[in-house]
Amino acid sequence: MLDHKPIEAYIRTIPDFPKPGILFRDVTTLFADPRGFRQAVDQLLAPFVGQRIDKVAGLEARGFILGGAVAHQLSKGFVPIRKKGKLPAQTIAQDYVLEYGTATMELHDDAITAGERVLLVDDLLATGGTAEAGIKLIERLGGEVVGCAFVIDLPDLGGRAKLEAMGMAVHALCAFDGD
Numbered sequence: 001m002l003d004h005k006p007i008e009a010y011i012r013t014i015p016d017f018p019k020p021g022i023l024f025r026d027v028t029t030l031f032a033d034p035r036g037f038r039q040a041v042d043q044l045l046a047p048f049v050g051q052r053i054d055k056v057a058g059l060e061a062r063g064f065i066l067g068g069a070v071a072h073q074l075s076k077g078f079v080p081i082r083k084k085g086k087l088p089a090q091t092i093a094q095d096y097v098l099e100y101g102t103a104t105m106e107l108h109d110d111a112i113t114a115g116e117r118v119l120l121v122d123d124l125l126a127t128g129g130t131a132e133a134g135i136k137l138i139e140r141l142g143g144e145v146v147g148c149a150f151v152i153d154l155p156d157l158g159g160r161a162k163l164e165a166m167g168m169a170v171h172a173l174c175a176f177d178g179d
Helices: 028-032 034-048 062-074 129-140 159-165
Strands: 012-015 023-026 055-059 077-083 091-098 101-108 117-125 144-153 170-175
Touching: 028 034, 034 062, 034 117, 034 144, 034 170, 055 062, 055 129, 062 077, 062 117, 077 129, 091 129, 101 129, 117 129, 117 159, 129 144, 129 159, 144 159, 159 170
Parallel strands: 055 077, 055 117, 117 144, 144 170
Antiparallel strands: 012 023, 077 101, 091 101
């Protein structure tokens, strides 16, 4: 690869968003840079090259951008995992825990066929709740999650440990301390 910088150099940090004390890691600056975006997509899929992958699943919403690009590179189909009420056909649902309450992710009930191998993609791994919900949805349809790929890991929030305890291979391009 020609003259590239580390992935974290493409990511903008916005202090006190969405609330005071939070350092928001903004990947839109990564997406806007053609070299950075290509580098991120290539690095997200690199550990999985040579493995059988039938589909790529992306978690709402930035996981759609990344997952779609990864699916394109692999010449595989893309499956969106969305917040409750956003998918038009018959769905299955999985609740997950938020800091204050719960939320629900959904997947079309015909999006994955039993035995298909699925790569799960998102921009950020924090507590792992959303990814865990996505994994459970894929597995309920008989799919096998071959791995989880993220641009950013926030290790202090424990998501990686949660997913690895579930037996998942977790790949992140960079990590930031704190939340």
